Amino acid sequence: MRTPPVVPKDEWEAAHARLLVKEKELTRARDALAAQRRRMPWLAVEEEYVFEGPRGRATLLDLFEGRRQLIVYRAFFEPGVHGWPDHACVGCSIMADQVADVAHLNARDTTFVNVSRAPQADIERVKARMGWTMPWYTMTDSFDADFGVDQWHGTNVFIRDGERVFRTYFVNGRGDEALGSAWAYLDITALGRQEEWEDSPEGYPQTKPYEWWNWHDAYSDTGPTAGQEQVRRAVGSGLLED
Incomplete structure (x- = not known):
C-alpha cells in the first residue's frame, strides 16, 4: 500500500486549506442543485394506490400522515430476495x-x-430484529412498476395540495x-430545508436557520430549547459557518 507522505504540521494545514477550497465549492454546487430540485415541475398522481400498514389499508395520501411532503424508499424485502x-x-x-x-423530518x-x-407480519418482525422504527408499508398494486422501483431500489418524493398528490423527485442507483x-x-424535497438562506421560489415556507432544531423527543414542546439557544449563540459568534 503506497501511502501519502508524512509532513510537518504547517504543510499538513496548508494541504488541508487547499482541499477546503474544493470542499466549499462542492457545498455551493450541492446547494445550487437542491435549488434546482425545488423548481422541478410536478407530476400529478392520478391513480389511487393502496398499501397495507400496521393499522390496515392505506392509500398513498394516507402515507403522508397529514403532513405536506412524503419520501418513499422502495426496500427489497420479500420472497425471492436474498436474505428472505x-x-x-x-x-x-x-x-x-x-x-x-424521522422526527426531524416530521418537524419540517x-x-x-x-x-x-x-406481508406486514414479516415487516414488523424484521424491524424488531434490526431495530428499525420508520413506518413501513406493504405494496399491493403497481406502485413499484409505475414509479421505477420494481427492479431496483429507489426513492420517490411527493407533495400534496389538499387531497391532490404530486410526484416531485426521484433518485436511485448511487444517488441513494x-x-x-x-x-x-x-x-x-420540493420545499427543501425551509430555511431563509435557501434559494427557493417566492412564497415557499421558510424560517430562520437552526431555529427549528430540537431533540428528537422534544419537537412537541413549545418555545426554544436550551440546545436551540446554544446553537443561536454559536451562530451569532461565528462558530457555526456553512
Whole structure:
C-alpha cells in the first residue's frame, strides 16, 4: 500500500486549506442543485394506490400522515430476495440503518416511509430484529412498476395540495447512497430545508436557520430549547459557518 507522505504540521494545514477550497465549492454546487430540485415541475398522481400498514389499508395520501411532503424508499424485502425471510436485501438494510430519526423530518412537515412487498407480519418482525422504527408499508398494486422501483431500489418524493398528490423527485442507483441524514432527505424535497438562506421560489415556507432544531423527543414542546439557544449563540459568534 503506497501511502501519502508524512509532513510537518504547517504543510499538513496548508494541504488541508487547499482541499477546503474544493470542499466549499462542492457545498455551493450541492446547494445550487437542491435549488434546482425545488423548481422541478410536478407530476400529478392520478391513480389511487393502496398499501397495507400496521393499522390496515392505506392509500398513498394516507402515507403522508397529514403532513405536506412524503419520501418513499422502495426496500427489497420479500420472497425471492436474498436474505428472505430473516433479512431485507443487504443494500436496502444498509440504507435502513442510515435513516436519521424521522422526527426531524416530521418537524419540517415531511413523512418518511419504506415500502416492500413483504406481508406486514414479516415487516414488523424484521424491524424488531434490526431495530428499525420508520413506518413501513406493504405494496399491493403497481406502485413499484409505475414509479421505477420494481427492479431496483429507489426513492420517490411527493407533495400534496389538499387531497391532490404530486410526484416531485426521484433518485436511485448511487444517488441513494448519500441519503440518510435529515439534511440530505430535505434537500431532495420540493420545499427543501425551509430555511431563509435557501434559494427557493417566492412564497415557499421558510424560517430562520437552526431555529427549528430540537431533540428528537422534544419537537412537541413549545418555545426554544436550551440546545436551540446554544446553537443561536454559536451562530451569532461565528462558530457555526456553512
